[in-house]
Structures are given as C-alpha cells and as structure tokens.
Amino acid sequence: MHLVQLDLSQLSCTSTIYVSDSHNPWFNLAFEDWIFRKTDPRAVVLYMYRNDPSVIIGRNQNPWKEINLHQLNDLGIPFVRRKSGGGTVYHDLGNTNYCVFVPREQFERRINAELVARALNEVKIPANVNERNDICVEGFKVSGSAFKLVNARAYHHGTMLIDAKLGDLRGVLGTTKHTLITKGVPSVSSPVRNLVQWNSDFGHEKFVGAVSEEFKKTYGEFEEVQVTRVNESELERNEYVKGVSDELQSWDWQWGSTPEFTHDIEGSFPFGDISLHITSRHALITSASLTRPPRNPAWYRSAEHFVSLLEGDRYGTLEGVEKALEGMEGIKTERLRTLVEWLKKEM
C-alpha cells in the first residue's frame, strides 16, 4: 500500500512547466494525457498550449447534438473529443489552454482558477472566479474549465479567450436537432469576451509568462521551476503520446464514445411524408423503425427495406448501407439512394 506524500517541499521539488509549440489539437491533448498518466503523480505541473481552429467536446457529449457537423465540415474545422468532462468549446490561436496537474488529494476546482485569475490581475485585467468556478471579467466569462481525476492525480484544464474569433462559429455550436434526445452531458452556454477587450496588448506569450510567474509563486517555493518547450517531434520519440494521439482520432473514440440517444426524423417528399425513429448506442444504429410510412406503395416498400438495412450501421455516415448499394442499379436502388442521401443530411 502506498500513501501519497503531501509534504509541500516534496511537491515543490518536482514542479515543472511545459509549453507546447505545436498547434495540433490531438498532439496537445495526447501530451496532456501523457503528463497525467506517465509522470510522477506527486508533482504539480503546469502545461500550456494553443490549438488550430477546432471544436473540442467533453468526454460524455453527443457531437450530433452539440455541433452542426455539416456546417463545421464546410468550414474545414475538426471536432475533437477530449478526456475530461464538461461542455463544448471552440479553440483557435486566439485561445490559450492551461492545465494544472495536482495530486488527487489536493484537487479542488477553485484553487487553480484563482491562480490564473491572479496572473491576470498582475497585468491589470480585473479577473475574478465566480461561484461556478469560471474565470470572469466584469461579469463576462473569459475561461471555461474541465477536470479529470484518476486514482492518485487530478487535473484542471481551461481555455483562456485572449483574441479568439468568436463570431466565426456562430450557428455551428448549440442544439439544432430538437428531436434528438440524448443521454450524457449537455453544454451550458455563457456570455463570453476576449481579454484583449481589457488589455489590447495582451497575447499568448504574455499570458504564458504571467501564468508561469504565478505558478512559480504558488508552487515553486523551494526550488527553481523548469520550463520545457515541446513540439510534435515528441510523437516520434514518445510511443504513449503517439498512441493517444491516434486513439483520439479513431472512430471508436471520436464517435463511438457517444452516449445513447434516440432521433425522430421527418421528411417531406413528392411521394409523401415519412418519419423514422432511430435509436443509437456507441454511435451505431441499434434500431430503426418507420413511425410514418409513405403513402405511395412502392415507396412504402422501399422505406421498409431501407430501415431494415440501417440496424448496425454507423449513425451519420451510413457507410454500411452505401456499401450495400454499391454497383446496384434500378429504380428500387435509386429510391434507396434517395432515402440514404436524405437521412445523411438530417443526421
């Protein structure tokens, strides 16, 4: 049995700061996971990074509910499922992420949010931590937080809106599918602002510097804190980071970790109206039924055939059905293709 040491001098001698120069969200999140799982759990570590434009969802969220994926796709922006809890956030280079790792016994949502707020106060930004443990300036949220706990360790990571293009994602985030009923965790939206509204000179490196200074004051009492810059070349040296980066991009993680949901979908066609009820687990269709079949008898039969093909297929892409129709011709196949194209757009 091991007891976790909480002697501050013990902690401080292992305080470290990592700053990533990569803007690859999968690498940055994988490196975060490596620090969390593979380095000394007694150490207090600060890690900061920025990502290229991407939408980052919480561990237990439903991307089809949280994001308009068709629009996101048109913008060429990826979505990434992170390992921590909480809601959906937009990242770009105007947003800097900070992550503080502590021994689990020290885990307290507020402590490190206050550390970051103090850092902002040092550069004359009047930040405070509200009752939801969000960092706010004059009532506007400037930073979202999420947490992860394992047996001996916990981390608090957060976004800091410095000069993010908040308008670019208008209409992309937020619930659009009202008939998609999902388990899991919904996002809570808040009015947000960028820090440059209060300090027009502020930027990424200044934020990194201010938070590093505050981190050293808080945890580096006994020894000098090392600052290490990292980049994507870690992927070649560190198998664990490479593995997690691949895992984060895998279908099983990105889509397959979606909580169970149901979706009622209606369509109007020249041949009549149609309604489907779909249930899904792990992003696979577990059942599909016609709640309102088309009146036209030929389309009725095609619709029945269509729903029978859906079970077991991937929700969203329907690649199994598409594959089954490959190379097939004829009026019946054309009807099925029409239904596939319609359903993919509705998903």
Add this chain to the structure above:
Amino acid sequence: MFALRSAAPLARTFARSAPRFVAPSSILSRSIVTKRYSQDHEWLSFDSDTGVGSIGITDYAQRQLGDVVFIELPGQGTEIATGDSIGTIESVKAVSEIYAPVSGRVEEINGELESSPETLNSDPENEGWLAKIKLSNPGEFEQLLSEEAYKAYCAGADQ
C-alpha cells in the same frame, strides 16, 4: 443467494444490508458477504457463495467528485480484467474513470443510475452500486484493502 436476481424491492433490501459483515457463525446465513476497498476509491462486496461481487465508489470518492450528472457503465456480459477502465462517472465538469477492482464478467449493472445518477452521491455504498461482477479469480478479492486499511489510506491521503 436470495436477492441477487430478484425483483427490485428485494434487491434494494439486499443492497442496504450488503455492507454488513455477516458473521460466519450466524445460523441463518448461507453465505458470507464481505466488503473490501481499492486504492481507486472503489468498494467490492463479495459473496463467497455465489462468487459474485458488487462494486461501487466510496463515500470519499463521492464527496470529492461532487454532484454526479452522468454514469457510463460496461455492458452486461463484458469480460473485464483488473485495472481496466470499465466506465466513467461525470460530476460537474469532472470525469473520473471506473476501474475494474477484480477480473471477471459483468453479470448485472445498476440500470437505476441512468435516470438517477444522484444516487451515487446520496447512497454510494448501498443503492449506488454500479455493477455485479462474477469473479474469475476470487483470490483477487483478498488482495484488496480491508476497511481499516482503506481508512488509513484515506487518512494518509488527507494529511
């Protein structure tokens, strides 16, 4: 074992009595149910007669997590090995993983938690049980911490 597969009201009765140590000398008892703990802040209440153990998270874990909003459990029949991540618990913005404290097969999951995850906060060590595992190696149970050892572990961690 009388309650493992019975209807919900009986199962609740059983769940409430589960953590009690049933003395081997008791004339009425047909089996011995003992409870042990893991360093991941989970408990396992093992019935030596059926070889099935219920798992859950401890009160310590529950307090640290805060209000639980979502629980993801493994599917029934899943084969699990000690240390595997078999699910997640999400409290306000925080995810913690559920680790298999022993190896075996998932016999039953607590479906009630899906609609009322808050049970994990109100009664983590009884009604908030997560899953029932048929242990493939009952010897693994003995390797977990006794109640005293777990208390000492938490006390050490809280210093």
